[in-house]
Amino acid sequence: MDDKVFKKITELLVNKKGINKELIQIDSSFDDLGLDSLDSIELIADLEDEFNVNIPNTELQGIKTIRQAVDRLSKAMQ
Amino acid sequence: MQNRRVVVTGTGIVSAIGMNSSDFWNSIIECRPGIGPYDSAFADQIRFKNGADIKNFDASDIISKDDRDLMDRFTQLAVVAAKEAVAQAGISFNDDNAYQTAMVCGTSIGGVHAQEQTYFDLYRENKTRVHPLSIPKTMPNGAASNISMQMGIKGPVYAISTACASSNHAIGNAFWLIRNGVCNQAICGGSETPFTYTFLKAWEAIRVVAPDTCRPFSKNRQGMILGEGSGMLVLELLDAAKKRGANILGEIVGFGMTSDASHITKPDQKGAEQAMMTALRDGSINTSQIGYINAHGTGTLVNDTMEVAAVKNVFGDHAQDLSISSTKSLHGHALGATSSFEAIATIMALKNGILPPTANFQERDETCDIDIVPNASKEKNIQYAISNAFAFGGLNAVLAFKKWEG
Numbered sequence: 001m002d003d004k005v006f007k008k009i010t011e012l013l014v015n016k017k018g019i020n021k022e023l024i025q026i027d028s029s030f031d032d033l034g035l036d037s038l039d040s041i042e043l044i045a046d047l048e049d050e051f052n053v054n055i056p057n058t059e060l061q062g063i064k065t066i067r068q069a070v071d072r073l074s075k076a077m078q
Numbered sequence: 079m080q081n082r083r084v085v086v087t088g089t090g091i092v093s094a095i096g097m098n099s100s101d102f103w104n105s106i107i108e109c110r111p112g113i114g115p116y117d118s119a120f121a122d123q124i125r126f127k128n129g130a131d132i133k134n135f136d137a138s139d140i141i142s143k144d145d146r147d148l149m150d151r152f153t154q155l156a157v158v159a160a161k162e163a164v165a166q167a168g169i170s171f172n173d174d175n176a177y178q179t180a181m182v183c184g185t186s187i188g189g190v191h192a193q194e195q196t197y198f199d200l201y202r203e204n205k206t207r208v209h210p211l212s213i214p215k216t217m218p219n220g221a222a223s224n225i226s227m228q229m230g231i232k233g234p235v236y237a238i239s240t241a242c243a244s245s246n247h248a249i250g251n252a253f254w255l256i257r258n259g260v261c262n263q264a265i266c267g268g269s270e271t272p273f274t275y276t277f278l279k280a281w282e283a284i285r286v287v288a289p290d291t292c293r294p295f296s297k298n299r300q301g302m303i304l305g306e307g308s309g310m311l312v313l314e315l316l317d318a319a320k321k322r323g324a325n326i327l328g329e330i331v332g333f334g335m336t337s338d339a340s341h342i343t344k345p346d347q348k349g350a351e352q353a354m355m356t357a358l359r360d361g362s363i364n365t366s367q368i369g370y371i372n373a374h375g376t377g378t379l380v381n382d383t384m385e386v387a388a389v390k391n392v393f394g395d396h397a398q399d400l401s402i403s404s405t406k407s408l409h410g411h412a413l414g415a416t417s418s419f420e421a422i423a424t425i426m427a428l429k430n431g432i433l434p435p436t437a438n439f440q441e442r443d444e445t446c447d448i449d450i451v452p453n454a455s456k457e458k459n460i461q462y463a464i465s466n467a468f469a470f471g472g473l474n475a476v477l478a479f480k481k482w483e484g
Contacts, residue, residue, distance in 0.1 A: 036341070037344060038342070038343060041285050056289070057286070057289070057300065057301060058300050060285055
């Protein structure tokens with residue numbers, strides 16, 4: 001499940017944000033990748049749509065790395 | 079132009095916590111929020127369920143059917159609020175003063191209900207045309223124009239759209255128009271009616287609306303609550319107001335505006351600081367004279383922390399002596415109209431010597447460690463106050479007010 005989420009995150013960041021695939025690592029922070037708060041909201045929204053889950057607004061501020069996004073989405077999908 | 083002092087002689091409000099200025103103020107000082115489940119046929123499709131909407135609004139006693147047919151909801155609210163303000167001021171407009179009177183109305187989105195109807199008709203109902211009055215109803219200057227038409231105001235009349243700072247910009251503009259000799263009186267304020275399906279969905283998407291309520295400055299705050307309504311003020315040249323024996327509610331003494339030039343949604347502390355300092359400078363006020371700040375205080379983690387940090391930087395040690403509260407905790411965040419509510423609340427606070435509370439406060443946040451007047455209004459006689467508005471797009475507008483003592 002983690003792989004599936006990571007793969008989708010990578011696809012979204014490459015296609016929508018034009019980020020080089022090689023730069024997207026599991027331990028990358030959003031800051032590292034040049035993503036601001038709005039980019040983060042957009043990413044999470046796309047992931048919610050893709051995997052049909054809801055992440056509460058209060059948790060969005062705590063998702064600042066790829067790993068945190070993967071973990072949170074995977075948890076929501078269980 | 080320092081001898082052209084500008085005073086407030088009338089207020090009008092339509093809001094979730096009062097359909098007139100008196101009821102609005104009573105709700106404020108009794109700390110009675112107007113936040114709860116909003117009325118919408120689409121509420122089950124929106125993640126957040128609460129708002130500060132106006133229930134059962136009916137302007138048929140105040141505006142004729144023919145006139146209402148030209149008006150979106152936001153315009154009807156504005157006209158009702160303007161009529162209350164003008165009636166309270168005891169002022170009328172005629173050939174002698176019509177061209178020396180301004181009307182400036184703030185709104186972030188204007189006639190969104192009428193706009194929504196056009197989408198519904200075309201995309202959902204597959205109609206081939208929309209209502210012929212869609213343009214006059216949706217245009218953001220609809221409220222300003224209709225107030226001009228209803229009242230016979232023929233001087234500078236326009237709308238200002240600066241998101242959540244629209245009303246402060248509108249009031250500030252009207253203040254400067256009078257102070258600078260362009261006109262002698264003005265109606266000013268704002269109106270907003272955001273409770274439509276598409277607009278609620280847009281707010282859902284930007285993830286800043288709280289699931290429960292608005293708790294500005296509280297550690298467990300979860301965001302803003304949308305509100306709707308209109309607030310209007312009558313401003314007059316002091317000399318003219320005194321000459322006709324007007325009941326003066328307060329004085330506007332300063333206006334400051336800045337742009338963050340930083341981020342499209344995240345506020346910048348420096349921009350907020352400069353807006354406050356500019357308002358104080360415009361009013362020739364020292365920081366030590368300010369006793370109360372009506373905060374922008376949306377209840378988001380980002381804004382409230384930033385705002386308190388900005389206040390501390392501007393006011394230094396005096397920040398611990400003044401009080402700051404967010405009345406959005408009571409009337410909600412009515413976007414382009416909200417700072418008109420806050421201007422009126424601030425004027426009433428100065429006039430009555432009672433500081434509005436920050437409602438729904440539960441838990442102290444170390445980043446907001448100044449007096450935020452939690453959960454109950456407080457008697458305190460102060461001379462000067464400011465009201466902050468820090469909007470999306472990085473647009474900041476601050477008004478400075480003085481207690482009227484004759």
